[in-house]
Amino acid sequence: MPGLAARLETVGNGRFFLKAVPLDSPARDLYLREAEANSALGGDAIAPLMLWWSVSHGWVVMVFEYVEGREADLSPGSSDLPEVTALLRRLASLTVWPDAPPVARNMGALRDKAGALLAGRTGGEHRKLCRTVLERFDQDSVAGDRLVHYDLSPGNLRISGGGLKVLDWSFACAGADWLDPALLLPRFIEAGHTPAQAEALMTALPAWRGAPADGVTGLAVLWTLFREYKAMHGPEELRSARRRAADAGRAWIEYRAA
Incomplete structure (x- = not known):
């Protein structure tokens, strides 16, 4: 920022x-x-x-x-995983403040970048799959009255003596209770989990079990295409990190489409 x-x-x-x-x-x-x-x-x-x-x-x-601490470790076998999943359960119960922006306002940037990539002729089967998924994506499926952080990543999850803290609520919005688990899930894949393992971590969350399948997959596509775009056009010093994130997102999309 x-x-x-x-x-x-x-x-x-x-x-x-x-x-x-x-x-x-x-x-x-x-x-x-x-x-x-x-x-x-x-x-x-x-x-x-x-x-x-x-x-x-x-x-x-x-x-x-001031919070002393370290980034959460999302890798397989990490002792932080139970605390992270407990946090996701807690997030799903938070209510928004009056006049909180709807999540659709945040997603405009994702849609713009996804549209820019899908308008091109390159990308092969991956782009074709993304177009098919987005044709079934109903943006109303992400609407809701829960407080959504929207930008969870290891860098915004701080392990300290006082427990796990969530930093940087700059993109907080009103949305469905399953959004934060879905938006964090590619980070588990990036940390070394298979897509199946990452989804298995979420099955203990009632919000995740109630999430619409097409909504989750559509959000995965938008999240991934945004990072693909940024890996191509964003600041040079951030491109490799965004490429790794995009690769994790692609693996998740392919798993859900199989």
């Missing part, structure tokens, strides 16, 4: 985390959304506690408790 991120250390050895962005930044609305989402979470231990936020002097500023 653009903007300022800083660790503040006080005279009394206190530590805090500060995020800020100018009001004329393209990321302003994402910072405002993060502030609203954290306000809605209140003191819920699922996220670092936001201690203060303000819009003044040309800046959006947020101050959080």
Whole structure:
């Protein structure tokens, strides 16, 4: 994310985390959304506690408790997996704040990038499969009244002494309760699970068991094509990471289509 991120250390050895962005930044609305989402979470231990936020002097500023820790390990056999799946169960019960944007607003970017790739003549059977899946995808299937983080990844899952915390709620929105498990699932594949193993991890979640099959597969296609596009056209330093993510998404799509 653009903007300022800083660790503040006080005279009394206190530590805090500060995020800020100018009001004329393209990321302003994402910072405002993060502030609203954290306000809605209140003191819920699922996220670092936001201690203060303000819009003044040309800046959006947020101050959080400082969380020592590490990224969650999603690889097969990791001791973090039970905590991550418990987190997904907890996320499915969170309610949104008034006027939270619907998930469809977030998905516009996915649809735009997917459309750009599918309009081309390259890609072979993979592109053909993606087109077929999206023809059956009903965007209404992702709508709902749950608070969806929408951007779960190991980097936003922080293991600390206080348990697992979810960081960076900039894309939080209202949507179906199965969305966060579906959006995180390719990261399990990227971490070394087979698609079958990754889906098996989700079977303990009631939200996942109730998810519409065509909705999950359609979302997998949009997620994957977005990362394929970014691997081709995004910042050079991020392309290899996005290519790995896209490869995981492709493996999941092929598994679900088999």
